[in-house]
Amino acid sequence: MTCREVAELLSSYLDDELDPEAHGLVEAHLQTCRHCNAVLEELRQVKSALQSLPVLEPPPELHARIMGAVAGAQAAQAEVEELETSPKPGRLRWKLPSLRRGGFRRVALALAACLVIMILSSAGTLFWARRYDAPLTSKGEADRSMGVPGLEGEQFFGMAEMPSGVEGEAIQRSGESGAEWSGEDYFTDAATAGIERKLIRRARLTLEVSQGGVDDVSRQAIHIVRSYQGYVESSSMSVAEGSQRSTAFYMTARVPSEHLDLAIDEISVLGRVTQEDIAEQDVTEQYVDLEARIKHKVQQEQRLLQIMGNANTVGELLQVEGELARVRTEIETLKGKQNVLEKSSAMSFLSVNIAEEGSRRSSPSYWGKIWKAFVEAWQDLAMFLARVAPAAILLVAGFFLVRRVMRKPGNG
Amino acid sequence: MALQNEEALVERASRGDLSAFEALVRAYETKLYNVALRMVSDSEDAMDIVQEVFLKAHQALPGFRGDSKFSTWIYRICMNASLDHLRRRKKAQVYSLDAPVEFSDSEVQRQVEDPVDSTEDLVEAKFLGEKLFAILDDLEPHYRAVLILCDVQGYSYQEIAEILDTSLGTVKSRIHRARNILRKLIAAEQILPSYVKQDGRRDEA
Ligand SMILES: [Zn+2]
Numbered sequence: 001m002t003c004r005e006v007a008e009l010l011s012s013y014l015d016d017e018l019d020p021e022a023h024g025l026v027e028a029h030l031q032t033c034r035h036c037n038a039v040l041e042e043l044r045q046v047k048s049a050l051q052s053l054p055v056l057e058p059p060p061e062l063h064a065r066i067m068g069a070v071a072g073a074q075a076a077q078a079e080v081e082e083l084e085t086s087p088k089p090g091r092l093r094w095k096l097p098s099l100r101r102g103g104f105r106r107v108a109l110a111l112a113a114c115l116v117i118m119i120l121s122s123a124g125t126l127f128w129a130r131r132y133d134a135p136l137t138s139k140g141e142a143d144r145s146m147g148v149p150g151l152e153g154e155q156f157f158g159m160a161e162m163p164s165g166v167e168g169e170a171i172q173r174s175g176e177s178g179a180e181w182s183g184e185d186y187f188t189d190a191a192t193a194g195i196e197r198k199l200i201r202r203a204r205l206t207l208e209v210s211q212g213g214v215d216d217v218s219r220q221a222i223h224i225v226r227s228y229q230g231y232v233e234s235s236s237m238s239v240a241e242g243s244q245r246s247t248a249f250y251m252t253a254r255v256p257s258e259h260l261d262l263a264i265d266e267i268s269v270l271g272r273v274t275q276e277d278i279a280e281q282d283v284t285e286q287y288v289d290l291e292a293r294i295k296h297k298v299q300q301e302q303r304l305l306q307i308m309g310n311a312n313t314v315g316e317l318l319q320v321e322g323e324l325a326r327v328r329t330e331i332e333t334l335k336g337k338q339n340v341l342e343k344s345s346a347m348s349f350l351s352v353n354i355a356e357e358g359s360r361r362s363s364p365s366y367w368g369k370i371w372k373a374f375v376e377a378w379q380d381l382a383m384f385l386a387r388v389a390p391a392a393i394l395l396v397a398g399f400f401l402v403r404r405v406m407r408k409p410g411n412g
Numbered sequence: 413m414a415l416q417n418e419e420a421l422v423e424r425a426s427r428g429d430l431s432a433f434e435a436l437v438r439a440y441e442t443k444l445y446n447v448a449l450r451m452v453s454d455s456e457d458a459m460d461i462v463q464e465v466f467l468k469a470h471q472a473l474p475g476f477r478g479d480s481k482f483s484t485w486i487y488r489i490c491m492n493a494s495l496d497h498l499r500r501r502k503k504a505q506v507y508s509l510d511a512p513v514e515f516s517d518s519e520v521q522r523q524v525e526d527p528v529d530s531t532e533d534l535v536e537a538k539f540l541g542e543k544l545f546a547i548l549d550d551l552e553p554h555y556r557a558v559l560i561l562c563d564v565q566g567y568s569y570q571e572i573a574e575i576l577d578t579s580l581g582t583v584k585s586r587i588h589r590a591r592n593i594l595r596k597l598i599a600a601e602q603i604l605p606s607y608v609k610q611d612g613r614r615d616e617a
Contacts, residue, residue: 011588015562017569039595046594050548050563058445062459066437066466073467074430 001029006036014043054333060200060344061254064351065234068252072236075248198341200281201257201348203264207271208357217270218249218354224266225350230255249354254347267352283341290338297331422482426473433473437466440483443565444490450560451494452501453549461497465490480574487567487575491557498553547597555590562587 006029012018013026030037209217214237222232235251255263260278268276304324311317418439424432444465448458468489476485548556554576561567561575573583 008588011591012569012584015569015587017584042595042599043591046591046598047563049598050559050594051566053450053564055442055446056449058442058462059455059459062441062445062462063437065459066441066463067434069463069467070433070437070470071430073470074428 001025003029003033003036006030006033007039010036010040010043014040014047057337057340060340061233061252061349064252064349068234068250068351069236072238072250075250076236076238197282198284198287198345199257200283200341200344201260201278202280202350203260203278203348204275204351204353205264205267205273206275206353206355207267208274208355209271211356212247213271214247214249214354214356218251220270221267221352221354222251222253224263225253225255228255228259228263230259230263230347230350246356248356250352252349252351255350257346257348260348260350263350271354272357283345287338287341287345290334290341294331294334294338297327297334301327301331418482419478422473422476422478425470426476433470436469436482440486441466444486447487447490447560447565448494450548450564451491451553451556452497457497461490461493465493468493484571484574487561488577491561491575495553495557547594550597551590551593555586555593558583558586559590559594 006026009018009022009026013023016023018026030040207217218235218237222235225232230253233252233254235249237247237249264276264278301324304320304327308317308320308324311320418436421432421435425436441462444462445458448461448465449455452458452461465486469486472489476482548559551559557576558572561572562569567575569580569583569587573580576583
């Protein structure tokens with residue numbers, strides 16, 4: 001193998017992606033060629049430099065943003081699907097074949113009557129179900145929740161989006177303590193004494209408002225958030241036009257932590273509160289720990305700068321420079337983490353879900369489920385018959401025609 | 413996350429179970445954020461991309477057949493979104509390093525000629541992490557994509573081919589070329605100490 005050929009394969013060799021034969025050939029060449037060894041070494045440095053790039057923690061609001069957008073989309077989608085699967089009676093038109101043969105006509109009429117009854121009754125049950133039960137969703141999707149109300153409580157409040165190193169030792173307070181904490185009460189920990197507590201709070205509020213009130217109430221909620229110097233991170237409004245127009249609103253917002261309780265109180269009176277959670281996480285220890293590590297690293301940096309000033313050779317200089325780069329990168333990373341904590345504790349997370357009364361999908365009772373299954377089976381049967389009807393009609397017609405022709409050969 | 417667990421989550425999520433979907437979001441948001449961030453070099457843009465990726469995934473999940481792994485599938489959505497983003501941004505963007513270093517394999521211009529100058533350069537040079545990032549940023553997006561997947565995320569060539577929806581041969585040659593570009597750029601920028609002693613031997617024979 002020539003050096004040029006080997007050069008083409010070195011990267012794959014480094015990644016261990018060559019077939020055994022090629023691998024062996026490259027290996028043999030490397031035994032004897034200094035040049036290719038040097039290139040391989042350089043490639044290896046590129047690879048390991050890239051491998052050493054740190055995994056960065058996303059900003060903590062990312063998770064809420066994603067879930068807000070997804071929940072909004074799901075709510076809107078559920079509405080659309082419900083509309084699409086509603087039968088549209090006006091569009092079903094049946095044309096009876098204009099054959100005049102008595103026997104066939106009776107069969108066809110019976111079939112048609114049967115179909116009409118099926119369809120009318122299924123429309124009837126549907127109407128009945130709509131009025132007296134939870135609205136029907138499309139088949140097989142009865143348990144699809146509408147937006148956030150279906151979210152499982154704890155999950156949304158999971159702390160996994162916290163910066164790394166936080167989740168492990170995090171002291172998580174139970175939801176009820178979400179009320180107030182008075183500063184002094186917590187100043188018992190020796191390591192963190194004299195430091196302002198860093199708490200990350202997440203609140204979730206679900207409101208029901210009267211029909212048609214979502215638009216207005218959501219405006220007011222946004223206004224309240226802003227009046228406390230908070231801001232809306234994402235919001236979505238889903239409107240479904242149909243037999244009954246229903247609107248849902250979802251937003252994730254950040255509110256200065258000292259105003260969170262007030263903001264919640266104000267928003268709560270805009271409608272009927274069906275759910276209110278506040279979760280709290282104490283990250284003071286992590287914060288203090290980060291601060292100490294930053295301080296230590298900055299001292300290290302100063303020392304390195306001194307040494308650098310006294311360096312005599314390029315080699316020395318490079319060594320110090322490399323070390324300095326490493327220390328500075330670490331400082332940046334630590335400061336980044338500290339900023340994240342700082343921001344997260346200064347601005348609480350607040351998510352608000354506003355739905356119209358009655359549009360929230362309650363889970364049906366036992367009899368409700370049976371009724372629903374009955375209705376769905378009935379609709380399936382009607383749908384099946386409607387689908388096979390044309391073929392059945394043709395078959396029956398064909399059968400009678402053939403029989404007629406066979407019986408009266410002379411007649412044609 | 414155990415594979416089976418993930419399959420079950422995907423199955424539940426595709427039937428509209430939002431809490432299962434949230435578990436998937438939790439499992440992948442950091443990875444995808446890092447991929448997007450390395451691709452577009454902007455935290456805000458990366459967040460937009462990841463949000464868009466999960467929205468698309470949520471929408472497309474009912475049609476997800478499981479012929480490929482979920483991770484491959486969602487990485488592919490993420491890569492496509494990132495490449496799209498770069499394509500849209502490219503019009504407004506000026507491609508440059510601070511010095512005219514050509515990307516073609518044979519055209520690395522800057523060499524270490526004057527030890528005094530290079531020493532000053534070094535003292536003023538940005539630091540390794542930033543530099544790598546900056547260099548990565550200046551690579552052609554497809555080269556960047558393969559290096560991020562191979563070296564930063566640790567995927568095999570076969571998996572990369574699936575994620576980028578291309579052939580194994582293309583992946584192989586892109587990685588080869590991308591690494592050689594980086595190798596030479598890094599040498600030219602002199603940010604890895606081992607390059608200082610190089611003696612003009614840098615060109616391939
Ligand atoms: Zn060789």
